[in-house]
Amino acid sequence: MSTVRTTFPENRFAKLARQPGGLSLTEALSRAQANLDSIRDESAAYVDARLGEIDAALGGDGSRVEDEALRRAYGLANDVVGVAGACGLGPVGEAAYSLCGLLDLFLQGQGWDRRAVAVHLDAFHLLRREDDPAMTAAVLAGLRTVVEHTAARQGG
Amino acid sequence: MSAQSPGGRINLRLTSVLMLDANSQALEILVQVLTGFGVKAFHRCTTVVEAREVVERAPVDLIIADGRLPGIDGYDFVRWLRRLEQAPNRHTPVIMVSGHTSAADVAKARDCGANFFVAKPITPGVLLERILWVAREKRAFIDAGAYVGPDRRFKNEGPPAGVEGRRRTDLHGDLGAAVTPNMSQNDIDALMSPRKASL
Numbered sequence: 001m002s003t004v005r006t007t008f009p010e011n012r013f014a015k016l017a018r019q020p021g022g023l024s025l026t027e028a029l030s031r032a033q034a035n036l037d038s039i040r041d042e043s044a045a046y047v048d049a050r051l052g053e054i055d056a057a058l059g060g061d062g063s064r065v066e067d068e069a070l071r072r073a074y075g076l077a078n079d080v081v082g083v084a085g086a087c088g089l090g091p092v093g094e095a096a097y098s099l100c101g102l103l104d105l106f107l108q109g110q111g112w113d114r115r116a117v118a119v120h121l122d123a124f125h126l127l128r129r130e131d132d133p134a135m136t137a138a139v140l141a142g143l144r145t146v147v148e149h150t151a152a153r154q155g156g
Numbered sequence: 157m158s159a160q161s162p163g164g165r166i167n168l169r170l171t172s173v174l175m176l177d178a179n180s181q182a183l184e185i186l187v188q189v190l191t192g193f194g195v196k197a198f199h200r201c202t203t204v205v206e207a208r209e210v211v212e213r214a215p216v217d218l219i220i221a222d223g224r225l226p227g228i229d230g231y232d233f234v235r236w237l238r239r240l241e242q243a244p245n246r247h248t249p250v251i252m253v254s255g256h257t258s259a260a261d262v263a264k265a266r267d268c269g270a271n272f273f274v275a276k277p278i279t280p281g282v283l284l285e286r287i288l289w290v291a292r293e294k295r296a297f298i299d300a301g302a303y304v305g306p307d308r309r310f311k312n313e314g315p316p317a318g319v320e321g322r323r324r325t326d327l328h329g330d331l332g333a334a335v336t337p338n339m340s341q342n343d344i345d346a347l348m349s350p351r352k353a354s355l
Binding site for chain 2: 003006008009010011012013014016017018019020021022023024025028029030032033034035036038039042043046074075077078081082084085086090093097100101107108
């Protein structure tokens, strides 16, 4: 059995955060949201640029994309996950998360399904301009099904 | 105290926060949210090399790091941080943020020694809640060789039956059998229900 050392180091952050003054939680939240809103357009432009790069990395003649390009597209989709929700493009972020799951399956199992990738690329274009919640929910549910079927086929 | 509770306050004016994310826009989002929370001092890092330089140079009060980075990833950074010889940054609280976590990274994330995790996209409500958790953090810091970081056991329900506990605080002894029947749901409800008191 290895030796386990247990200590209780001082939590400097906690000490500072509890000092008198500061902001009410409600005020902190509302200031943070206002700041996020101030960079909304910049964030949306960032998402659009990444979507274009994903299209370029994965669109092609339909044959399996090299692992390096898959990893690049995975990284780009992950970038979209991190930003889309902060600029009112939450459904685009969810579709990007779904694409990450799909590409991770391909990278793990050396698989490939051109249609599963294509439906994600199409979904990005649709969700980018669609604001009907019912349509959005249906598209995202469809993407989840596609990833689940791909995982089942790969034995994942 | 949750982030939604109106009565609480938080003072981050004097804290310094290191942020590590290769995604420049995600970093900007984090800066905007933390600025809203009152943070004034930031260290923005887009690579682990930059982040290492900062923690070796100056004390940092909170680290918010993305797990997925090109080259050396955020999980390896936290693993390295927890094994630093010199305090104080070895014990600095770490909130890991992550978008999609690949199957290959799940175990790394679990074992890196971070205090809390937040799924991207970052929302002010969730991040503030995790920050409040950090501000209330009372978990022990464990150095077990293979794992160094805050105790991952949030609940202490004692060692399994028949197993000798390894914590100093583990209680020993046999629990006796119940001597009275279990309370009925009505009995329990009666304990909870408010009653008018006559004085």
